[in-house]
Amino acid sequence: MSDTEHPKSAPADRATAGPFDDSEANPVRPYVDLGGIKLVPRADLAVRLEVEEGNKRVVAVALDYAGSTLQLQPFAAPRSSGLWHEIREQIVQQIEKQGGRTAASTGSLGPELRAEIPAPDAKGARIARFVGVDGPRWFLRGVISGEAAVNPEAAAKVEELFRSVVVVRGTTPMPPRDLIPLHVPASVAGATAPGATPTGPAAQV
Template identity: 75%
Template sequence: MSQTPDPSAFSDDAADRPKSAPVDREDAGPFDEAEANAVRPYVDLGGVKIVPRADLGLRLEVEEESQRIVAVALDYAGSTLQVQPFAAPRTSGLWHEIREQIVEQIQRQGGAAQSVEGPLGPEVRAEIPSPEGGRLARFVGVDGPRWFLRGVISGQAAADPEAAAQVEELFRSIVVVRGTTPMPPRDLIPLHVPANAGTV
């Protein structure tokens, strides 16, 4: 999914935008590290923690030039969920502006995209040009406390309601670990290889 827009490339001229998140985010996720179940097992990837489950495949996407991990891809329910955690302002949100930029960028690439209201709040549903033809994708995002979690959903969950519900639940089970290190908004929160990768 290397052609998907990068939130870190967007301007910071809308610092007063409200946060965008499900009304029950603190109870149903995605969670901040301070909200996570302390006794639940997680696969620790640095900026995010993932609940291990049957039939879940985990891949780390690495930037070729820098060799840094830039995204986590989760294969589940005949679908792929790519997630990236970013630093964000304490009081304002990023998703409203980023969503508009995603729509504009996909349309410039010759694809079709529109912002709609989904189960996780506002999202972008798109058909992205590819060598095999149009590829359906859903861009979802949640503004948390000092972080923003973006997800890109492709495969069956981009269109099939049953698969979509399973992947949405997977997205909401993710824990974001912002840490205390000062970071500019839109900087990717560092990710790393999990010590217990074989247990996923």
């Protein structure tokens, strides 16, 4: 981890077009409350929670939308500096270790990475886009796969979905890069989250 501070990476209109801080969210709009993030309900949106085996901790939210999947993870971040520049470098290193390839580009959300990741069965590769936005005291990472990784029309829909997300940082002190706690919506608490997917060790930024 570098001691170098980087400026925040975010669209110029983030505060008005998202992704939003909880203080910027519409106070009368109904949201699906997942703890560290809140989502606007959509009829054609499927929400899956990725759960760490063993301690059953929710480590990511996966949204199936427009023939694509958008995986979301909110992290605590410094107040004045950003994390996305350094995290992009780490993602490149991780994917290269897996034998994959990455290409840097700039999209509607700012700097992003397009990656070709070898499939576990060694047959072909999976295409994914890594996007990220630095907000006030938080960083929101998204991994886009499916149609939105290759189709501009689907990409625009998923980028709009990403920008509708509300990040709830809370007031609890947290070290930068710690995952902001996620939880099952209150409406299904006590039951198994619909579509909950066990994963391996918690993803790290």
